[in-house]
Amino acid sequence: MSLLVLDGVTKAFGGLVAVDGLSLDVRPGEIFALIGPNGAGKSTTFNLISGLLGPDRGRIVLDGADITEITPASRAHLGIGRTFQLMQPFHDMTVVENVMTGELFGHTVPKSLAEARRDAEAICHMVGLDQLVNRDVTGLGVANLKRLEIARALATHPRLLLLDEVMAGLTLTEARQAVAVIRQVRETEVTVLLIDHVMSSVRDLADRVAVLNFGKKIAEGSFQTVAADPDVIEAYLGTEEGDTHQH
Numbered sequence: 001m002s003l004l005v006l007d008g009v010t011k012a013f014g015g016l017v018a019v020d021g022l023s024l025d026v027r028p029g030e031i032f033a034l035i036g037p038n039g040a041g042k043s044t045t046f047n048l049i050s051g052l053l054g055p056d057r058g059r060i061v062l063d064g065a066d067i068t069e070i071t072p073a074s075r076a077h078l079g080i081g082r083t084f085q086l087m088q089p090f091h092d093m094t095v096v097e098n099v100m101t102g103e104l105f106g107h108t109v110p111k112s113l114a115e116a117r118r119d120a121e122a123i124c125h126m127v128g129l130d131q132l133v134n135r136d137v138t139g140l141g142v143a144n145l146k147r148l149e150i151a152r153a154l155a156t157h158p159r160l161l162l163l164d165e166v167m168a169g170l171t172l173t174e175a176r177q178a179v180a181v182i183r184q185v186r187e188t189e190v191t192v193l194l195i196d197h198v199m200s201s202v203r204d205l206a207d208r209v210a211v212l213n214f215g216k217k218i219a220e221g222s223f224q225t226v227a228a229d230p231d232v233i234e235a236y237l238g239t240e241e242g243d244t245h246q247h
């Protein structure tokens with residue numbers, strides 16, 4: 001059975017249809033990438049899956065249960081964890097405290113604060129933040145803020161992890177480290193749905209790729225299949241943004 005199904009999901013902002021009749025099917029254990037040009041509706045799709053937005057039409061199903069109408073908090077409890085494209089750390093808190101907030105609102109809730117801290121520290125170690133656990137987040141650079149977003153989402157112990165452009169703004173070396181972290185996450189039986197413009201990372205990570213353009217899915221399949229698709233090349237890969245796009 002699929003872990004996540006989107007069935008004809010549509011979301012308009014005024015006259016702009018940001019997501020247009022989108023159907024997706026994410027299988028347990030896979031790394032699924034959502035790509036497409038700026039404004040294609042990728043982050044809006046994440047907001048619909050995590051519940052920050054409600055669709056105008058269509059259904060969202062997690063593990064066989066319709067979650068279209070339930071709150072973001074309930075979806076987090078059911079195992080949907082996410083990062084934000086615009087990083088949103090809690091200031092005046094340390095790195096590990098930020099990660100602990102994920103522990104307290106997630107899929108499995110720790111028995112004590114001490115347990116939450118231990119688990120958060122282990123996650124910091126996994127994502128490469130171990131030297132910074134007790135540092136205030138203010139002043140952290142992009143790479144560490146991206147690591148923190150991933151760590152906080154992981155701390156909710158998600159079954160489905162949504163990663164919105166966690167490679168954007170990273171150096172090649174940092175992006176390779178992020179690829180390694182995401183592979184490690186998948187080995188813990190977390191299903192990953194990721195948005196990215198860094199094509200080399202998508203190629204290296206994704207089992208399957210769906211391409212959005214103006215809110216519609218224009219192609220789906222292996223990276224090789226979609227990268228060779230003339231519609232995709234015209235919409236996206238042929239443009240100069242392709243590999244160099246950064247936010």
Ligand SMILES: Nc1ncnc2c1ncn2[C@@H]1O[C@H](COP(=O)(O)OP(=O)(O)OP(=O)(O)O)[C@@H](O)[C@H]1O
Nearest residue numbers: 013016018036037038039040041042043044045085
């Ligand atoms: N809250 C909102 N209100 C109005 N319009 C919105 C809102 N959120 C997104 N949009 C619009 O919907 C469209 C899709 O935006 P979205 O952020 O989903 O694109 P994206 O594929 O994530 O793009 P990017 O690659 O630039 O992050 C865009 O035209 C955007 O301006």
Ligand SMILES: [Mg+2]
Nearest residue numbers: 042043044085
């Ligand atoms: Mg986006």
